[in-house]
Amino acid sequence: MQEKRITCIVCPRGCEITVIGEGKEIHSIQGQQCRRGEDYAGEEFICPSRILTSTVLVHNEGRKILMPVRSNRPIPREQMRPCMEEIKKAQVQGEIHRYDVLIPNICQTGADMIAAADMDWM
């Protein structure tokens, strides 16, 4: 049986939650003060994931720009490194706007890497 202490980041209260379980089976969750915290702690125990942020090289009209990007959904933590490798190799051409998909379905995670800003802003 594994015990994991998780700080809930869903709201600023930051409850300390203890999850006990094994593999993908949860036996108990304690310390949360609401249902959202319980869901968050359960997901963190089974498959911790995060929004991935980085930059992608964009070529446009002779300029090279490092465009800030983020995943449009959380990515499992163990997939972060391969995703960063794919982002490092990526190069995009043309005018980019906020929310444009620059790398679809990165590493088959189901998440797209999208532009986090308009290019004219940079």
Ligand code: SF4
């Ligand atoms: S458990 Fe609920 S109240 Fe506590 S930090 Fe998480 S969201 Fe906020």
